[in-house]
Amino acid sequence: MSFWKRLFGGSEETVPEAKERTLLTLRVGDFVTYDLADYEVTGKIHYNDSGYTWDAYQLAANGKTLWLSVELDDELEVGMYETIRIPGLEPGAKKVSHDGRTYYLEEQGRAYVKAEGRSENVHGKNVDYYDYTDDSEEHFLSVEVWGGDVEVSYGYEIEEYEITILAGS
Template identity: 55%
Template sequence: MSILGKLFGKKKESSNAIEERNMFNLEMDDIVTFDLEDYKVVGKINYNDHGFKWHAYQLQGTHKTLWLSVEMDDELNLGMYEKIKLPLQEPIPKQIEYNGTTYYLDESGTANVSGVGRSENLSGTTCNYFDYMDDEEEKFLSVEKWGSELEVSTGYTIEEFELKIIASK
């Protein structure tokens, strides 16, 4: 190659190129901005219920932790959830009252789970899940049974444009 070719020729692409992020490939330490606050991705749970797959990203903010639920079911469905303290016992009811809202059982099942980051210890486990919604299908309640422990979260649907992603590397 001539000297001019070396000076003005194409540069080789860096092998350290940052992959453009989307809802399915967020990585640990990426930053997700939601509702004017920045959250760091610190965990990811992958669920698989007989081939139907979805993900939950654990987002750590300055004052709270949120869970971003991502699933593709004919179209992209996103939800933002926050854990709550709600004393539930088995059997899991078909209807739950919380903060003046009645939630009705929409679907339930068992999923095989793998995890990354803070959720890494969940890999190889199973989770029983119970998904609820209110009458208007605007508010959601999620109950997950991990062994003998029940975790409850409330959430609502969000749109992809409400999130801004900054890749960490």
């Protein structure tokens, strides 16, 4: 029995044990540090294309929004994306040019999404997606069609160690 319990009586309160977060267990409300900047996880989209799944986390800081993509295929694949505009883009085109690079259609499909936080407005919807890569396979374009709206993001692969996680709850 502890000294304080003997002295004042009553039960000892137990402090819940903090669970360590990983890129696969991030939650809305957590914080991440990337490239010397701190971001709050403000949204999460979980994609499911016939059992093949991946997650995108919306990161926000000082008016800037990034998307952290996390996918466990044969190994953990992590990418950082930023929304861009490509006027006249036709989703599903075999190749797309942007910023001096040519990107080639790598895969496409349709996914059902579950979403939370700021991304909650797409919860329960289906999205058509088109993933493009350049010749170096280091730069990517992600094209998503939500109903009639086309969203394009430019991305690149990062290493897991480049992200530091601070659990928000």
